[in-house]
Amino acid sequence: MKSRNVAIEESILVLAPTGADGANVRTLLANAGFEARPCRDLDDVCAQLADGAGALLLAEEALRVPRLGALIDQLQKQPSWSDVPLIVITTGGDTTNASVRAYTAFGPSANLTLVERPFRAITLISTMRTALRSRRRQYEVRDLLDQLEEKVRERTTRLEQTVSELEAFSYSVSHDLRAPLRAMRGYSEILLQEYAPKLDQTGADYLKRILAASERLDRLVQDILRYSRCAREKIECGPVNLENLIGEVVGEYPAFHPPNAEVVVAGPLLPVWGHSPSLTQVISNLLSNAVKFVRPGRAPKIKIWTEPAGSRVRVLFNDNGIGIAPENFEKIFRMFERLTPGNQYDGTGIGLAIVAKAIERMGGTLGVDSVVGRGSTFWFELPAA
Amino acid sequence: MDTEGTILLVEDNEDDVFFMQRAIKSVGISNPLQVVQDGQTAIDYLNGSGEFADRDKFPFPCLVLLDLKLPRKTGHEVLAALRAQKECAALVVIALTTSREAKDIAQAYQLGVNAYLVKPTSPTQLMEMMTAVRNFWITYNIVE
Secondary structure (H helix, E strand, C coil), X not given: CCCCCHHHHCCEEEECCCCHHHHHXXXXXXXXXXXXXXXXXXXXXXXXXXXXXXXXXXEHHHHCCCCHHHHHHHHHCCCCCCCCEEEEEEECCCCCCHHHHHHHHHHHXXXXXXXXXXXXXXXXXXXXXXXXXXXXHHHHHHHHHHHHHHHHXXXXXXXXXXXXXXXXXXXXXXXXXXXXXXXXXXXXXXXXXXXXXXXXXXHHHHHHHHHHHXXXXXXXXXXXXXXXXXXXXXXXXXXXXXXXXXXXXXXHCHHHCCCCCEEEECCCCCCEEECHHHHHHHHHHHHHHHHHCCCCCCCCEEEEEEEEECCEEEEEEEECCCCCCHHHCCHHHCCCCCCCXXXXXXXXXXXXXXXXXXXXXXXXEEEEEEECCCEXXXXXXXXEC | CCCCCCEXXXXXXXXXXXXXXXXXXXXXXXXXXXXXXXXXXXHHHHHCCHHHHCCCCCCCCCEEEECCCXXXXXXXXXXXXXXXXXXXXXXXXXXXXXXXXXXXXXXXXXCCCCEEEXXXXXXXXXXXXXXXXXHHHHHHCCCC
């Protein structure tokens, strides 16, 4: 926090005409115990005000210069906590309208109080005291705001640290789980290959169950790692040609080819602004779900197309799967949420969480429309490229 | 084609050593295999220091399979150390690790790794991978 000069913040900047009047005002303030800082001219007022001040006390005569605009400008540009009190001594009486002139000159920009001559000492003193009191409160608000900001900064830093430590922890735990898992999986596979003749039916069956369980656990750990990478790794976005990307994903996995499935790209697809590796993951996870969650015996069919959506592009994946009830639309994107019971559909419950995280990190949005039994349409929106 | 050259496996996990030995044998790689279990020993082996001075017993390898998470010196440190030496400039080093972290991958390539492979979870997949390694790095790749 910046160091505060309390003396400056309690002082009054005085610009009074020379001569008896000015001297009177200064004596009066000094006798009342105020700290007055005399100013040469309006420019000097502006310069000293920048360092801080409790209040401004100006004689109306001193304002009749073209430089008044600079002061008004400075008053308008005060920070939100600040509204420095401005007291202007004017010549009263019916003959002149100095008060009106001063009042009009500042308009709504100033925290203005007018004191008309002739005034009693006590009038000016009480006015200055009120002004300084309210100014003190403003400085208190400023200090509180500063403290608050400082606190927010500290806490944010701490939170960020904790989050990144937790992420690193979950990553290294998941990572370390894989080594023994690889051994379990590896040895059961070898056992099954090389010792099959020595095992009876039941023994082989148990072994297959161990193998299947270790494969499941491995998929789970790999998905957690994928999610963790997706949440932590740096993402640099650029234009992505979806048609190429989808072609690559479909080409890579036999599960997305006929006769296993039919993926129809209703091109041309609009290019999006995204991170190509993340989008590959997103598309592959969405397609995996689409081919997985179909009624037994039914061939999965997926249609992909894009629609312009303002400055964004919506990418849609329509399937002929089992569909999702509306109350579950939000649930499915959460970690470990699985809606289908037991072993009916194999999965880790992380696939869509990875999709949601990846889309979020690319600054996009996503959602789903579905009717149970009639298929689902998953969509995401990214900036147009 | 270098079927004589020694393959140096730098791997601290005994199970992974076993799976690799088995995969190498299964896919018909006849090159002799030497195994060291930490990064410092790998550097010593390549330098031919200490017991490794006997190059008849511990020949300079034609291929290094390097795990990255290793005791004493990490795989990255081994890479940095060996690429700093003239004799090891053309040595084929393949990172073989469980890490898919972008940071690990980028660092390995910066330090001059020839290829970066992620350990498969099943012995069958490992055999497929080693078939590819044999075909490319042992059969077709030319070093000198």
